[in-house]
Amino acid sequence: DSGVTQTPKHLITATGQRVTLRCSPRSGDLSVYWYQQSLDQGLQFLIHYYNGEERAKGNILERFSAQQFPDLHSELNLSSLELGDSALYFCASSPTSGGAMKQFFGPGTRLTVL
Amino acid sequence: DQQVKQNSPSLSVQEGRISILNCDYTNSMFDYFLWYKKYPAEGPTFLISISSIKDKNEDGRFTVFLNKSAKHLSLHIVPSQPGDSAVYFCAATTGGYQKVTFGTGTKLQVIP
Numbered sequence: 419d420s421g422v423t424q425t426p427k428h429l430i431t432a433t434g435q436r437v438t439l440r441c442s443p444r445s446g447d448l449s450v451y452w453y454q455q456s457l458d459q460g461l462q463f464l465i466h467y468y469n470g471e472e473r474a475k476g477n478i479l480e481r482f483s484a485q486q487f488p489d490l491h492s493e494l495n496l497s498s499l500e501l502g503d504s505a506l507y508f509c510a511s512s513p514t515s516g517g518a519m520k521q522f523f524g525p526g527t528r529l530t531v532l
Numbered sequence: 533d534q535q536v537k538q539n540s541p542s543l544s545v546q547e548g549r550i551s552i553l554n555c556d557y558t559n560s561m562f563d564y565f566l567w568y569k570k571y572p573a574e575g576p577t578f579l580i581s582i583s584s585i586k587d588k589n590e591d592g593r594f595t596v597f598l599n600k601s602a603k604h605l606s607l608h609i610v611p612s613q614p615g616d617s618a619v620y621f622c623a624a625t626t627g628g629y630q631k632v633t634f635g636t637g638t639k640l641q642v643i644p
Binding site: 420459460466474476510520521522524526 | 536538566568573575576577578581621623631632633634635636637
């Protein structure tokens with residue numbers, strides 16, 4: 419158990435809908451990262467927050483947005499969903515903001531868009 | 533543009549033998565490299581890392597080698613155990629930067 423929790427574990431929805439994925443980092447970790455893993459793909463970095471502030475953006479679509487709240491949990495919002503958005507979404511946390519810091523991953527949320 | 537490449541999608545090794553997983557990168561700005569292991573239905577877990585100022589880092593049965601001139605790194609597992617069967621991801625980053633770039637993973641199967 420990494421100490422990072424993600425809810426829900428599974429999510430099935432329809433095209434055009436909007437969903438929210440939630441992540442609670444390890445106690446004391448200030449950084450939260452979001453990744454997308456599509457079939458047979460590596461983990462694609464989406465976005466990084468540190469202590470409530472956005473620090474880096476990767477290949478995140480404009481239909482996607484995220485935020486980190488004062489209690490340090492984070493939410494990833496996916497809107498106008500398309501079939502291609504079906505994927506595993508991982509959240510990771512680390513104590514600080516350096517990319518070299520090892521990250522602790524949650525179990526992921528599997529999103530299926532029908 | 534796949535800046536971190538793991539060209540072998542899968543690898544099978546007998547228990548007790550050496551497993552060698554390879555990773556190539558194209559971005560010469562990368563100066564820190566990490567390996568993560570992933571079991572089914574779980575998130576990746578950190579395994580070992582190496583800074584570009586080193587060419588080798590060891591942690592128990594796991595050793596990572598870095599060849600900067602070839603932009604190549606490898607993970608050696610000796611001896612391999614059935615519990616090592618998992619997907620291994622290579623990742624790279626620049627010092628102090630926030631973004632980590634992952635490869636597509638290599639599925640290792642250790643046969644008892």
